[in-house]
Amino acid sequence: AQSVSQHNHHVILSEAASLELGCNYSYGGTVNLFWYVQYPGQHLQLLLKYFSGDPLVKGIKGFEAEFIKSKFSFNLRKPSVQWSDTAEYFCAVRTQGGKLIFGQGTELSVKP
Amino acid sequence: DTAVSQTPKYLVTQMGNDKSIKCEQNLGHDTMYWYKQDSKKFLKIMFSYNNKELIINETVPNRFSPKSPDKAHLNLHINSLELGDSAVYFCASSQGMAGDEQFFGPGTRLTVL
Numbered sequence: 001a002q003s004v005s006q007h008n009h010h011v012i013l014s015e016a017a018s019l020e021l022g023c024n025y026s027y028g029g030t031v032n033l034f035w036y037v038q039y040p041g042q043h044l045q046l047l048l049k050y051f052s053g054d055p056l057v058k059g060i061k062g063f064e065a066e067f068i069k070s071k072f073s074f075n076l077r078k079p080s081v082q083w084s085d086t087a088e089y090f091c092a093v094r095t096q097g098g099k100l101i102f103g104q105g106t107e108l109s110v111k112p
Numbered sequence: 113d114t115a116v117s118q119t120p121k122y123l124v125t126q127m128g129n130d131k132s133i134k135c136e137q138n139l140g141h142d143t144m145y146w147y148k149q150d151s152k153k154f155l156k157i158m159f160s161y162n163n164k165e166l167i168i169n170e171t172v173p174n175r176f177s178p179k180s181p182d183k184a185h186l187n188l189h190i191n192s193l194e195l196g197d198s199a200v201y202f203c204a205s206s207q208g209m210a211g212d213e214q215f216f217g218p219g220t221r222l223t224v225l
Binding site for chain 2 (some may be wrong): 032034036038042043044045046049089090094096097098099100101102104105106
């Protein structure tokens with residue numbers, strides 16, 4: 001069965017620290033990859049997406065992610081986090097059937 | 113203008129009751145979804161409708177019945193509510209199943225007492 005695994009349940013960083021959130025998926029076919037963010041009390045918003053082409057994709061608010069096909073990974077990065085990045089981050093994979101499968105989420109807490 | 117809206121935002125009810133959650137999108141999308149987010153923040157798809165036709169129906173109890181009166185609306189009716197139904201329910205929409213991103217609504221927090 002298709003699945004998405006996020007390595008860290010809760011990450012705590014100080015402001016200006018660098019961030020990398022891991023995401024691995026299990027699906028052998030063509031996939032579209034997404035990172036969504038959910039700020040406290042708000043709905044999910046798209047951070048970035050990968051469909052094809054350059055495996056390094058840039059999103060909003062200084063986030064980027066790299067698709068490594070051989071590792072079935074799509075890790076999210078940001079060189080310098082801010083307090084306002086405190087949120088829940090979800091990696092998601094969309095299969096050819098159109099179903100969006102989410103990881104279990106990573107809670108990021110940034111200390112000012 | 114809100115792209116994907118849901119009502120109500122909060123819903124507190126007793127076990128055994130029947131309740132509905134409404135979802136509307138004004139993005140002109142043809143595909144709509146319902147997701148359930150449990151207490152551990154895990155998000156799982158429940159249903160998907162494309163042009164008012166049911167496309168995805170995950171292993172959800174048949175107490176849950178989605179209804180799509182038109183492409184812009186997808187409502188969720190839940191019969192005989194149980195404690196385990198307590199969760200946040202998100203509606204989402206997209207253009208096509210394999211199209212661009214899904215846009216999510218603000219969520220409905222359902223608490224079953």
